[in-house]
Amino acid sequence: MPFLAEGVQSILDQTLADWELLIGDDCSTDGTSDFIATLPTDPRIRYFRNTPALGLIGNKNMLIAQARGEFVTQQDADDRCARDRLERQVAVFDADPDCGIVGCGLKLIDRDGRCIGLRSPASDLLIEPGAQSAYEFWFAPMMVRRSLFCQVGMLNSWFDGSFGEDFYWALLASEHAKVRVISDPLYDYRQHQGSVTTSVAKPSNLVMTRILEILAAQRRATGSDDLAEKRFETLVALERDFATDRRYIGEMLRVQAARAIDHGELATSRTLLARSLRLHPLNLLAWRTVAYYIRRRTDA
Structure with missing residues (x-):
C-alpha cells in the first residue's frame, strides 16, 4: 500500500471534476482501510471491502458492476496519472460518439517515481473495429464505455492466477468498438525493482x-x-x-x-x-x- 495515497491524490487532483473513485479492498492486511479513513469526506469516493476475498479478477468485476458513470477506467494501487488524463480521454469520446475505447501512452516509473521507460505510440492512433493493429492494449490506461461490458461481458475468470484477462477483454471489445489512442503518456505505471x-x-x-x-x-x-x-x-x-x-x-x-x-x-x-x-x-x-x-x- 505504500503508493496508494499518491495514486488517490492523482485522482483528487484531476482537472475533470465529474468522476467517481471506487476502491476495492480484497481483504488486504496492509492498512488500506486505515488509509481510507483519513480521506476527506467526498461522495465521489466509494470504498468496498470484500468478505470473503474475490481474487484479482473478481474484485475488478465487482467494481465494474458498481460503476455508475458512462465511462470506466482502472488505476492500479501502485500507479498514478497526469492531472488532465480523465479530461483528455473524455474529450476524445465527446468528439467521436462512435468511439468505444480510448487508450493513452504510459510512462514506466520506479519506486521513486522516476521515468525508466515509455510505452507510447509515435502518434495518436485510430483503430477501426476488427482491424489488426500492433497497439499493445495496456488495460490500466484505457477508458471504455461502460455499455461495452454489457455487450462483451466482464473480465474472464479463466485467467485468474495468471494474467491476460484485460488483453482478452480488449481483444473482444475492439471487434465491436472503434479504438482511439492518445500518444501522450498520461499514465504512470510503477515497476518495482525486479518486477519484470x-x-x-x-x-x-x-x-x-x-x-x-x-x-x-x-x-x-x-x-x-x-x-x-x-x-x-x-x-x-x-x-x-x-x-x-x-x-x-x-x-x-x-x-x-x-x-x-x-x-x-x-x-x-x-x-x-x-x-x-x-x-x-x-x-x-x-x-x-x-x-x-x-x-x-x-x-x-
Missing part, C-alpha cells in the same frame, strides 16, 4: 502470452476461439506443452530482454538474457541480443 523478471517474464506468464496470441489468431480466422467455446481441455494441454518447451521459454525471455534493451532497461535485460541462455544456449538470436546489449551498454 518476477512477473511478466515468469514462465507461466510467457506461456499465457503465447496462448493469447493463439486466441487472437483464432478470432481473426474464425470469429471465435477456444476460450469462448469453453474448450478448456485444449487450453490446459497448450499450457502444458508450452511450459515444458525450453526452446520456447528461452526465446520468449530473449524477446523480453530485447524489448527491455530498446527501452533502456539494461539491468532487467541482463537478467532475462542470462535466463534465456541457460534454457536455450544454442539460440543464435540470443547471442545477437547479447551483442545488442553490449552495444547499448557501451553507448550508455
Whole structure:
C-alpha cells in the first residue's frame, strides 16, 4: 500500500471534476482501510471491502458492476496519472460518439517515481473495429464505455492466477468498438525493482502470452476461439506443452530482454538474457541480443 495515497491524490487532483473513485479492498492486511479513513469526506469516493476475498479478477468485476458513470477506467494501487488524463480521454469520446475505447501512452516509473521507460505510440492512433493493429492494449490506461461490458461481458475468470484477462477483454471489445489512442503518456505505471523478471517474464506468464496470441489468431480466422467455446481441455494441454518447451521459454525471455534493451532497461535485460541462455544456449538470436546489449551498454 505504500503508493496508494499518491495514486488517490492523482485522482483528487484531476482537472475533470465529474468522476467517481471506487476502491476495492480484497481483504488486504496492509492498512488500506486505515488509509481510507483519513480521506476527506467526498461522495465521489466509494470504498468496498470484500468478505470473503474475490481474487484479482473478481474484485475488478465487482467494481465494474458498481460503476455508475458512462465511462470506466482502472488505476492500479501502485500507479498514478497526469492531472488532465480523465479530461483528455473524455474529450476524445465527446468528439467521436462512435468511439468505444480510448487508450493513452504510459510512462514506466520506479519506486521513486522516476521515468525508466515509455510505452507510447509515435502518434495518436485510430483503430477501426476488427482491424489488426500492433497497439499493445495496456488495460490500466484505457477508458471504455461502460455499455461495452454489457455487450462483451466482464473480465474472464479463466485467467485468474495468471494474467491476460484485460488483453482478452480488449481483444473482444475492439471487434465491436472503434479504438482511439492518445500518444501522450498520461499514465504512470510503477515497476518495482525486479518486477519484470518476477512477473511478466515468469514462465507461466510467457506461456499465457503465447496462448493469447493463439486466441487472437483464432478470432481473426474464425470469429471465435477456444476460450469462448469453453474448450478448456485444449487450453490446459497448450499450457502444458508450452511450459515444458525450453526452446520456447528461452526465446520468449530473449524477446523480453530485447524489448527491455530498446527501452533502456539494461539491468532487467541482463537478467532475462542470462535466463534465456541457460534454457536455450544454442539460440543464435540470443547471442545477437547479447551483442545488442553490449552495444547499448557501451553507448550508455
